[in-house]
Amino acid sequence: MEPVQQHMQEITQKRYDLFLKDFETIVNIDSSTDNKSGVEQVARFFEKRLQEIGFEVKILKLANCNKSTHEDDLVPCLEATNRPGAEKFDIMMLGHMDTVFPPGEVKKRPFKIEGDRATGPGVCDMKGGLLVALHVLEKLKENGTLDDLSVCVAFNGDEETGSEASQEWIKQKALMSQRVFVFEPCRPGYRFVLQRKGGGWFFVTAKGISAHAGADPEKGANAVVEIAHQIVAINKLNDLEIGTSAQVTVVSGGDKVNIIPNEAKASVDVRISRPEEVERVNNFFRSLSQNTHIPGVTVSVEGFIDRPPMVLDEKTRTLWNLFEKKSRELDKDMKIEGISTGGCSDGNFTSALGVPTIDGMGIVGANSHREDEYVELASINRMIGLITDVCQVFCIKK
Template identity: 40%
Template sequence: MTAPDLQTLLADIETLVRCESPSNDHEALTRSAEAVASIGRRLLGAEPEHLVTDGCTHLRWRFGDGPPRVLLLGHHDTVWPTGSLLTHPYSVRDGVLRGPGCFDMKAGIVMALHAAAALPRRDGLAILITGDEEIGSPRSRSLIEEEAGSCEAVFVLEASAEGAALKCRRKGVSLYRIEVEGRAAHSGLEPEKGVNAGVEVAHQVLALTELADTVLGTTVVPTALSAGTTANTVPAAAGVAVDVRAWERAEQERVDRAVRALRPQLPGARVRVTGGINRPPLDAEASGELFALADSLAADLGIGPLTAAAVGGASDGNFTAGLGIPTLDGLGAVGGGAHADDEHVLVAELPRRTALLTALTRSVLARRAAEGEEEEPAGPAVPDPAVHMGGASQ
């Protein structure tokens, strides 16, 4: 199999990296989606659907007349705010590509489009590029689950794990917000008349940390914390965000019950819990068969053997694996520094990993032919008439 042209890959990655796309900036996401669509049009000869949910733009290509059998899944939003290119400019030097969002995961988007373009037939293929993964996929989850529902395989273009490993197991994620209501008072004149929400939220933080289980790998981490208004006022309100990660669904449910059972410790204080389980775990069983296939194909391509990793971070692949759909993650760029100042991509791996993705996709799509069913040539992307464009909720 011929590897994709490296210079074309780099040019397309540069286009996307230079089009900044923070998750909460819908205008930037619209521009980014059009940049992705333009590359896809050129490579695939097909127009994507622009799916807009609550102002956030996602893109979908479908090929063939039937339901999709293979889904290439990625996201074009990043954690980097607009203006990050000024401090983290795009560059390629000494075999290393840098720039905000290059590793997580604009290189992966380009790899997906080039891999699809190299397929001799695309019937049964879908490509979905969402715009809100970095904030938990609140607007795209139902779209992802619907698109994956008929699939035999989902290939997630998130970046690889350390050492170029594929991500074959991911923790599930739960996200909560604990809001505390107290009562304000002058902290010098009559503090006894107040109910200190800052003290109450401290009690809650300590209770939350007790829910972790180091043996089972369950983490419960209070993160963003706020309390009070001025230095001489008893805080009337406080809050804390909580990030929970667990390898097992049972652990997610145990922590969920405990978080919802939190009660105030100070007389007169009130505690309110919002949020819940966001993503189920991606179990090794969901990825085992596809990893074995990828390892075999990598050997044929001369780029193996592959390694598998279990990671604490989650992706949209958690959703598809949670539905029981075979899912293989970490097929995107090789490099490191996701969300960090040293975010980077190893240039030499781009053609090899793109060729592997093409081989994987082709192999799964060819199963029907191997079972005696005739494959049809790739057709144009088929729009879903049930989807309303320009802002309808999914």
Template identity: 30%
Template structure:
């Protein structure tokens, strides 16, 4: 049997030979609409993933997720089911195990006009989800395919989780991540690296909140004094919330959407405000929620109004500890010797890596391809980074299986 080094070289050459196939798959996957609320499109994407993984002998098993609770446009709690997560396992009985994960939903819903891919130059491909995170899905699949095809990780087990709800905070799949975190030694996630190739180390915490104000409708001409204008009160509440922005503490509040109102001759009895909050320090989580709660409580004391607060922090801040630094060093060691040194950078964005770190699993979460303009109709990916990223994971997993490198 060939040596481990020979098999590793064969795997890297094989991946390089598959470059055009990988690029074609990326275009096909990106043009499957799989917005977070598009269950039909998500199921289509899930079916395609199961089929493509199976071609490499990798079996993705559907795993049911709990219902998602959201506040609808009437201010009521709406419960709905997303599609199943997809989970693959190899050698689950192994003493050492790695968790790999990435999402297959995107921010582009079916009605979006951004549906087709377009080549910007020889390597850069523009398209919906090409880098966030259909490209990451491909990097993970092809890396695992090479690892199993060339028998490079016989001494370790791995679990791959593909979830359908990351772009809305993973409300359904969070419990799956929590369940799996304690069963693995570390995590590898395939969110895109930054446009200049830098990788993310620390992340801000992120929370989504909804404020529902109910007042009393009345005719704006005959008896406006009997009305209680929900929009006016919400605007006052939002003004107070906006003052919670604190640049010195690196806390940002973005009021992203306002809903409410109707005929102009009627006092509006419903208004809804939705906001996103980012904090850098874990100690700021409870402090922000307390201050936000006080604003809502004070508004709720107004006669004739009912004010309710929903939501919370779905991703705590992610910091770097000694265990995470070991994974970072392993990622650096897995690079081709000709590659430039990795630069690690903090970001305000959150992802499932934040949750896994909170659940006790150290991880690196930007192992996907290089690209930019995320959540934007100009989203692009550098397709030349797909194979090197997959090759890096093959080297890392091979070293871990052999018991060499920074992770040992």
């Protein structure tokens, strides 16, 4: 092996070993969305490392408009840049530090390497992706090109519950950016996400009148029967041809078998592929209270489409073409693909603003939100290498 090649291989191995050490550190921090101290602990890890390569870092505490401003309700978020005061960023690196797993999950199944995979809570969604972003920036610093880029890093702590506190902050930073890289997991087979469905949750409540089911049924107004009618109406929203789905996922109602139920509820998960569906779906749910079926029962609805769809426009397609070109140059065996998915991410917000957005830039993995979640270790250096090469295209020519 030539001396230069051997040196580069040693650097790559050193980066890989450090990545695994970092991986174990942050995966072994319980950081469910409601575990604010755990999320902040993850943020502090990245704060230290980013400061070491010259970034100005802030740990923000953002308030959810639906909750109090008490310290325990504030969402920890990390904001960092190597160009304080910049009016425009070449790249925004976006990710989330929270997971869906409750406190105690790390003790139950800590970070572990099994053959060519790593497992642990949040290993795929999305602590592996956060580390890809960090190591790309560290590599850019090492090769002397980071100073020729203006970068914004935005890691929030409430994505798994809808980014209610952080979405306006994310939008603000995206509008200051030329392009957005979202470090959600890359799908097996190096499939990046170029399109996502938008969506939201709706909560339908029917309130009626209780009565004895046998002796005085005529005195009651059955909320369960009303919610059943509403569910049938909601089901008609489904239209696979235009990519709209409305799935009733949780239903409750009634107390005892011999009492006419005075309350029933239905939770609905809605996903849309087209921006114009936002108004149609929101209007439909607002109309339910005016279309009841059981006399004496009233219907109320909470919720709305809060994430617009992530649509593949020409600017994003041009950016994707660059990724394809660089992947071929980096590794002829690394065939990347752009896909569409029904799941949402914070990339939905940035894409809807017209900012070119590529998602799925973390390491390759699968089974998010499950105990068998995993990532493919072989993808670590490949993803770091590819994204580093792409970033360097946007360096300022001096």
